[in-house]
Amino acid sequence: MIKQIICLVIFFAFASLAVASDAMAMHISEGILPFNWAVLWFAVAAPFVAFGLFRLQKRASVDLSFKPLVGLMAAAVFIISCMPIPVPTAGTCSHPCGTGMAAILLGPSISVLVAAAALLIQALFLAHGGLSTWGANILSMGVLGSFAGYFTFRLLRSAGMNITIAGFFAGLFADWATYAGTAAMLASGIKGDTPFMPLFWKILISFIPTQLPLGILEGGMTAGVIVLLYKKRPDLLVKMCVLRPEEIRT
Amino acid sequence: MKALCVLLFALCVLPAYAADKWTGVDESVVEKYAKEHGREAAKPLINVEQGDLQLFMFLLAGTIGGFAAGYYWRKLTEPGAAGQTQKQQNGPEKE
Numbered sequence: 001m002i003k004q005i006i007c008l009v010i011f012f013a014f015a016s017l018a019v020a021s022d023a024m025a026m027h028i029s030e031g032i033l034p035f036n037w038a039v040l041w042f043a044v045a046a047p048f049v050a051f052g053l054f055r056l057q058k059r060a061s062v063d064l065s066f067k068p069l070v071g072l073m074a075a076a077v078f079i080i081s082c083m084p085i086p087v088p089t090a091g092t093c094s095h096p097c098g099t100g101m102a103a104i105l106l107g108p109s110i111s112v113l114v115a116a117a118a119l120l121i122q123a124l125f126l127a128h129g130g131l132s133t134w135g136a137n138i139l140s141m142g143v144l145g146s147f148a149g150y151f152t153f154r155l156l157r158s159a160g161m162n163i164t165i166a167g168f169f170a171g172l173f174a175d176w177a178t179y180a181g182t183a184a185m186l187a188s189g190i191k192g193d194t195p196f197m198p199l200f201w202k203i204l205i206s207f208i209p210t211q212l213p214l215g216i217l218e219g220g221m222t223a224g225v226i227v228l229l230y231k232k233r234p235d236l237l238v239k240m241c242v243l244r245p246e247e248i249r250t
Numbered sequence: 251m252k253a254l255c256v257l258l259f260a261l262c263v264l265p266a267y268a269a270d271k272w273t274g275v276d277e278s279v280v281e282k283y284a285k286e287h288g289r290e291a292a293k294p295l296i297n298v299e300q301g302d303l304q305l306f307m308f309l310l311a312g313t314i315g316g317f318a319a320g321y322y323w324r325k326l327t328e329p330g331a332a333g334q335t336q337k338q339q340n341g342p343e344k345e
Contacts, residue, residue, distance in 0.1 A: 093272045093274055
């Protein structure tokens with residue numbers, strides 16, 4: 001089953017290349033942030049990336065098949081965060097992030113690393129985001145998205161919710177947290193002498209018509225992947241510390 | 251599984267229609283507000299649209315991606331590769 005899923009992901013990755021189009025992104029584009037803000041966000045994001053690398057090395061030393069799973073998840077996050085989805089109600093398009101799903105399966109710190117790798121490739125090859133805004137984009141999509149998704153999932157699971165609901169809200173809040181973070185970083189970078197909060201709300205409200213339905217789509221997608229794994233390969237969820245062994249249906 | 255196939259197919263096909271008709275939120279929100287406050291998006295540091303650079307980058311990314319995919323595919327699936335434990339390679343231990 002897992003091979004079939006891997007084959008499907010690879011097939012659709014190539015299929016998406018066949019209909020490749022200009023990147024439509026939510027990432028902060030190259031040159032939008034002033035230099036000092038770009039450096040600040042990079043400095044804030046760097047420890048999370050370093051900790052992600054540390055966690056990856058630690059987990060991979062215990063389980064040698066962990067790195068291939070991380071590689072596979074990195075490919076999934078890269079593809080998911082590249083795909084512009086039209087939102088007819090808003091007349092715009094944007095993309096899901098995939099970091100909620102990655103954070104549930106790999107842990108939030110390794111999900112930050114995965115997002116950083118995806119964002120770097122997008123900035124280099126797709127003019128999607130930028131190298132100068134890499135730190136800010138890691139912070140919004142990687143750190144905020146991953147930690148919001150992970151803690152939402154954990155909180156709802158500890159409150160007794162089933163994995164479908166917990167997965168849905170994890171994907172939803174990961175998406176919305178990413179865009180709230182983008183709004184905050186953009187507002188702080190471009191505000192100049194104007195007050196921060198009015199501009200922050202203005203940008204955040206502008207995201208709502210697009211991200212409200214896309215967040216729901218991302219929630220459904222995250223829940224779908226978790227439930228699929230739960231039904232077909234629950235042992236993988238135990239291995240990835242998503243579920244305890246006693247939580248698996250016998 | 252069928253639902254996953256339909257979802258993935260839709261996610262692959264929809265972008266082809268999205269890009270031509272609707273702008274992304276990077277343009278309609280991020281760049282719009284940045285422009286209002288005197289900041290404009292710069293050209294990418296590496297402009298891959300020059301000459302055959304895009305083709306070269308595509309080749310390079312394909313080579314690296316293909317190598318990584320093959321390498322990790324082997325680790326995940328091939329018996330005796332690094333991802334398999336000694337116990338898995340030898341099968342169940344005899345009592």
